[in-house]
Amino acid sequence: MTSPGFRPTHVVPQRGMPAWEEPDPARPTVPLDAFLPVQLVERRGDWGHVLCANGWSAWVDGRFLVAVPRDPPTADGGPVTRTADPRPLLTRVERVLADYRSVVEDLVSGGLDGESFRARTSGLRIGAVVDGESMWLYDAEEGRWEYVDGARLTTYATDDGPRAAADDPGHAPTRVVTPDGP
Template sequence: MTTVGFRPTHVVPQNGMPAWEAPDPARPTVPLDALLPVQLVERRGDWGHVLCANGWSAWVDGRHLVAVPQDPPLADGPLTGTADPRPLLTRAEQTLARYRAAVEELAAGGLAGEAFRMRTRGLRLGVVVDGESMWLYDAEQGRWAYADGARLSTYVTDEGPRATAADPGHAPTQVVTPDGA
């Protein structure tokens, strides 16, 4: 279930991250999954209060969140770095189908816990659909991509932000730092 009006502002780093109930290290909670899209709603120094798509919220070390662009590329903007989104959608569907098949087999009793972990190891999928806009995680290329239905553009990679003089159509993605730093 996605909270109405949820728009991710950041993504959890690829190794996941610890989370806390309050901006207090003595109050840990469930860690956040790798590449989870979140919305940063408040900052207190290095602490960041994030909201997840399902309405759950937690405090994290905001310095490690990866920002996603707020404005998608304009339809009449430069086509640099664009591609057909359908192959990536196909890979996302295949990954989800493989995970679902493993879950079905686990639920039916035909797969033990360790076998389930082995079958699902290495599967990575990230998809946020917001009307005509969609964010996809491309595990093969280690990147988050934005799709508007016709074009696909890379915005952030596992290696860090992408910024080139040839692609001025959007601000480069950056790792969040505390205010005033």
Template sequence: MATPGFRPTHVVPGRGMPAWETPDPARPTVPLDAYLPVQLVERRGDWGHILCANGWSAWVDGRFLVAVPQDPPTADDGPLARTADPRPLLARTERALTGYRSAVEDLAAGGLDGESFHGRTHGVRVGVVVDGESVWLYDAEHGRWVYADGTRLSTYATEDAPRAEADPGPAPTQVVTPDGP
């Protein structure tokens, strides 16, 4: 039975994910099934406090949750809020790919040997998937994949484990849906 007013904001990734009783890696609980709809109710650093349709809650690595598309805003909702601008990451990706291509051209033309090619390309990491208006970019600077819809970026997956403590930044945020927290 679903909790009254439950509206999922995210789903668990296709491989499932571990969950914890508290935002503490030493307190694991039952792992979550793949594609389970959840509602993100709070963030603390990388940790996300989620609520399931049956009322059960847990802490997860919030960076791995997959956002559920929301209904488009109405005129009464005001202007869309923008998050991170994708253009700087696109520019870094383009520079890295241009540098790699230049090294490949020099290697193919005989201007570089294998060792020099390795030296020029060592540490270069680029990842891009473009599908119509959607793009997934690898942000090597932050070790994460991000998703962009043309106007904003959001983290899709990251290489880091969740941190035990929140960053000493702003206070934790609470996600509020139209039906309340």
């Protein structure tokens, strides 16, 4: 039986995992089964508080939870539409990677010292994650991550988004929030 509004954010790793009543190793509880869908609702350091589909909750080592992939958000909440051709961004990523490779070759061959390496790589920025047919590319010129499904390019996140108050010692533990609430 699934609780209303339950949306898994993670699954338990294939070997299962131990669980605790509280974020305290002295308070173990029943281990979680392999591939059990869970919703991460809170983090305290490495500890993760998870909610299971049946409403049961436990604390686990959050580092080992496997994230459930989600479709990237769209601006209007509707279906993803073709927004841009991804090929120009792929070309820029390839160019920056080739430039970096060239500088690394010069460094390894002894043609550059550390200071020259730093100077020649200053300003080079790329990011790429390929997962099967899905890809995330960092567009350094625009300061944003783009999601590519092969034919479509959609903005996923920007550099000028909200900032976390990590330097504030009084901030509360991270609370994971979905569109349906915490």
